[in-house]
Amino acid sequence: MEERKIVVPGETIIQGDEFLPGDGTRREEKDIVACRYGLADLSDRLVRVIPLSGVYVPRRGNVIIGTIVGVTFKGWLVDFGSHQNGFLNVAEVPRYIGKGELRDFLDFGDVVCAKVFSTDGNNIDLSIKLRGFGKVEGGQLIQVNPNKVPRVIGKEGSMVNLIKEATGCDITVGQNGVVWVGSEKIENELAARKIIEFICENSFVAGLTEKVENFIEKEFGKKIKSRDVQPQSEEKEEPMGEVDA
Amino acid sequence: MSMPTLQKRRIIEYIKQGKRFDGRKLDQFRDFEVQLGISENAEGSCSVKLGKTEVYAGVKMSTIEPYPDGPNEGTLSVTLELGAMADNDFDLGAPRIEAVEMARVIDRGIRESGIIDWEKLCIKSGEKVWQISLDIYAVNNDGNLFDVAALAGLIALAHAKFPVYNEKEGKVEHELTNTPLPLKKEKMSFNLTVHKVGDSFVLDPSLEEEEISDYRLGMALADNDGEVRITAMQKGKEGGISESDMESILKLVEDSFKGLHKKVTEMVWK
């Protein structure tokens, strides 16, 4: 399939015994049928639907950015925009927190960058034990459609590195569609916001990287080529999960 | 997602510099978009968008017995639905307290402005008068529903026409006349809500700004021979208004009034 086309639930994507039904599809005799709204994708013989929309479904290993909305004696409830809140157990924090000290460490309204270390679909358990995870300070959050996160990150982080270079911001992208940008100058953060919005609006256009480079030049007068940007080695921003360029 | 503290801090910091995330000035409104006649079964109706915030409003007329304290006067009833359609935090079911509050403030604004010529709504003194039912629905909440709802209500009223009244049979026909409602254009008052965010005052708040504001002060404003006349006021949320706050707010209102009044007049009466 050269150009990916939008498919609708119940639609036959392709026919043939040689194809395998991947995510978002099912087999019905000779037909591979869409079970979700999205872009049909064929690679090798695997047919799947890349979602264009839909709530973020956390997977083990994902990096998420969320807000503390509850504190119990065992840990914190984290809202990260999914269909359920996540739970950060006191034991999954890199230091000892005594009874009654939870709110001193993380309080209502605080933002955390955490890893999904276990989920059964119903309960989502988070951890901030590893380096690079923990409470997020300063900066601002930008909400994007979680299905567009792979485009914001780019192949091996190429897109997010381009944004960092162009704006001078630190950036962390959560798989849940929450992006944290931080800089001493708020203008830089807003510039990053503008670029991210541009990426999301054009996420399914071919040659996105070039278009973003042109946008950056037009808006901010900076000539930057993605291939010239050195990948930065901050552990914090190696988000896991699918990277689909 | 819930409002994180760091976000609130950033918004306030930026507003302190007189700037907003979407590039607007503190007293700047987003773009308006008005569509008339969204229901052919209404005496008057419209959809109003302010940025991405959208509201529908419609007018229905019926005949009722007048109230004893106004035997020659028609009546007005205003409802506002803040339904689950418009916002993730709006519930299904029972009306939110804010909806009831807002509806009443919009009602008072219209009533006290004197824009409706109540006696021209009289059909038979002491027996029958017209009741104007103005119903407003939130369709998408992206901040400042209050001002948009009030404006949509005004526009629906301004474009409404009387239905045909069959005097012989004493009933309302399923047909519209060409006669607009008895409104005194010059008495029109429009709603303006000021929000205190950090130490600054903001007009037409975004969703985030609205959520973090200390308090809001909603006002209905009319033109009284070039002077601002306030026909309704309502403070909402918990924060307290200091004396200097009040001065700043009133100055902001005075400075913005002419431009806004002109814009609203154009939109309502075109």
Next chain:
Amino acid sequence: MAKTESAYKKRSDGRKFDELRPISAKVGVVPSADGSAIYQSGKTRALAVVRGPRILHPKHMENPEKGILRFTYQMMSFSVWDRIKPGTSRRGQEIGKVSEWALNEIVDLDAFPNSVVDVIVQIPQADAGTRVAGLNAAAMALAQAGVPMKEMVSAVAVGKMDRTLVADVDKEEEDFEEGEGATDIPVCLTSRTKKIALLQLDGKISIPELKEAISMAKKACAKINEIQMKALKEPGKEIKG
């Protein structure tokens, strides 16, 4: 399909008996929602919004095995000539329930235990066929929201005017009183497996006539489904049919 003895010979708007009113469909009309769509048939317009899967309140309604779907149907006060009090009427509750059952036939919420998918339908302008317009809009909104679905659904109100069967009844036809009068038959069909997801009848009908009505509904729903698909493939664009 007119029997010579039927009192209903011609439709007032000149349509053929199996002809649908002009359709307009558009996806993505309420930006803050997960999915949204407008479906219009003639003068009847339905606006559907989907929010979810999301946390369910009140908690006692939660299903620990899979997510639930909740359908709210309301007519705006000014959608009809005789003002309807804002809020949900008993009729609205009934429509909400049968619509919920129809959509449950096609959605797959196994991956979202304890969550809810809220489908909210509002009717700003009505000229009969509001519940089926609501379902057509809701199906598009659900798809756009990325809710896992086995297939789509499409719905149409078939009518029987005396002895004549018609597709897509309008208000004037609903009020028809000659002969056997008007019988209203809302039908909702799944797009691929062609199962009946919703079926109601208000009036009187013989068995052969009912079979004919369902067959008429099948053809109409196939046409409607085509338009729903076009609207989904071009979100933000108004599709006419």
